[in-house]
Amino acid sequence: METTQSAGGITGNVLFYSTPEPLNRELHGKLALVHQDKPYAFAAAGTAVPLTVTEFGPAGLSYPIIFAGEERTPLAVMGLNQGENLFIHADGSTEVGVYIPAYVRRYPFVLANDDAQGRMIVCIDRASSLLSEAGETPLFDAKGEPTEYTQNCIKFCDDFEVERRRTDSFVQLLKDNDLFELKTATFTPAGADGQPGEPQVVAEYYGVSEEKLNALPIEKLKELQTSGALAQIYAHLVSLVGWDRLIAITMFRQAQAPAANLN
Template identity: 60%
Template sequence: MTTTGQPGITGNVLFYSQPEPLSPEMHGKMGVKNMDGPFGFAKVGHAVPLTVGEFPAASSTGPIIFVGDEKLPISVMGLNAGENMFLQADGLFQPGVYIPAYVRRYPFIFANDDAAKQMVLCIDRAAEFIVESGYDMPFFETDGQPSQYTKNCIEFCNNFELERQRTANFVQILKDLDLLETKTASFTPMNADGTAGEPQKIADYFGVSEEKLAKLPVEKYIELRDNGALPQIHAHLTSLLGWDRLVAITLARQMQAPQAANA
């Protein structure tokens, strides 16, 4: 890891709008101020990346699905793009909601420096709690060395990268065993007369096939048990019941909206 000036992150990274390498030259007199509601940035996170070790804790909040060509796991936190239904207006998550490590890592992130073949620690300079004065936790000490706060964040990011690699290995296991299949989440709305309406599709995604899992050779099933993948698979499957929860919350809020407008 390095904190010297290097090229910033390229491409689109969820939540990070102005990433730049952390360095004492650029950020020696900056720091982070405490906020009562520090997660306001996550309001656009309806689908947040998740690491495999988080599956059990995250499964009670909402669906854990796999997306894209790489089949990366995400935590579904809203049915509408750009709307995290679990984040309150005060910048705090609803009580009992699991907050993914991806969110807790912000505003720090590692970026690859291909030329130097190393990881560069970056921050999102646009984060509202990064300030040039009145901060509670500086990024650097007066001698230019990382502060204890920054050291703790570096350790968190290092652990996150390790978990990210574990996640990639877990997904590769699912691919090698051909356990993933295309799934569709849908719900059936009720008409005004109480009859069932036309089913509506919510999302297409990848998930573990319970049929394929049940048909695995015994030795492969035991292998999944012994390498710790089986509990994570079960957590993923259990989490899919969360689609109903998201639909129920969304419908309840839609019904409350007209009442609030007429109040």
């Protein structure tokens, strides 16, 4: 994927990117990466982050993986309340051992549609605090060519786009086999007497129906297994246990908040 010389016409809104601009040696020739020990502050309000299908295994160890909207976009759920991320904090630090989605790791680079040229081009979020003329790792060298760092970032974006398309194919396969159903995540609080209270719905989302999956013909299950799709389906199903983790963390932090306010 090459950098572009003109601004072009970028379409679409992308989560976390407030000011995307086509990477341009004339406009961005002096920019450099700012090294930060805690670089993920931009994602601290990301309640749900897009995932590619090949991330289901590692991501499922940290978060529930759901499917959202008409497109059934796979998402890693990282918080229960809007604008809340339980695993990435406001200072840019993360909880120890959690998986950071590739969607987050590629920032501040991204691919975007260029209507004028009818192709995808490399962009950066010009408003990112990770980019500055006072940064340590330049985006371009003295000849105006992308540095090794920039080339690696571009390759990461290209690879991400390949995985995104593979994910689209995976989702379409689930649609073709009518495997989606509307699911709910619930929480049962304890009453004043210590007995279980009324269950409360925490979230509604789309997921794979185990009943529909088990009802598929043997030959269809074999196809899913051979293609690798079956393993990813099970990674999604196992990840849903993570709703309990999200609820537990949320309750713990809510309990700690009043105590902190008193100090």
